[in-house]
Amino acid sequence: MTIAEAQQLVDNWIKSYGVRYFSELTNMAILTEEVGEVARIMARQYGDQSTKPGENNELADELADVLWVVMCIANQTGIDLTEALRKNIDKKTSRDKERHKNNPKLK
Numbered sequence: 001m002t003i004a005e006a007q008q009l010v011d012n013w014i015k016s017y018g019v020r021y022f023s024e025l026t027n028m029a030i031l032t033e034e035v036g037e038v039a040r041i042m043a044r045q046y047g048d049q050s051t052k053p054g055e056n057n058e059l060a061d062e063l064a065d066v067l068w069v070v071m072c073i074a075n076q077t078g079i080d081l082t083e084a085l086r087k088n089i090d091k092k093t094s095r096d097k098e099r100h101k102n103n104p105k106l107k
Contacts, residue, residue: 002082003081003082003085004080004081004082006067006071007071007074007075007080007081010068010071010072010075011075014072014075021072021075021076022072024073024076024077027069027072027073027076028073030069031066031069031070031073034062034065034066034068034069035066037056037062037065038059038062038063038066040055041056041057041058041059041062042059044057045057045059
């Protein structure tokens with residue numbers, strides 16, 4: 001599935017089952033919540049915290065939730081994520097093509 005296809009799938013789902021998009025500000029709050037859930041799982045699986053009984057520890061599911069909300073925000077604000085990602089990669093390449101190779105902390 002391409003990014004554009006995923007954005008369309010999310011849009012179709014919202015229009016079929018979700019009634020309408022939540023407001024952009026509500027989706028920003030939901031995105032923050034979902035990123036927090038990713039952080040909780042990372043802290044428990046890769047950090048020093050232990051897992052509590054009954055916690056959802058499915059990193060893939062939580063990352064998919066983050067992507068879902070990002071696509072909702074992109075759809076409702078008219079952003080083509082394929083093009084945005086392409087431009088972002090070009091920016092990073094132009095800006096950082098030598099930076100990381102020359103970083104002694106990464107050697």
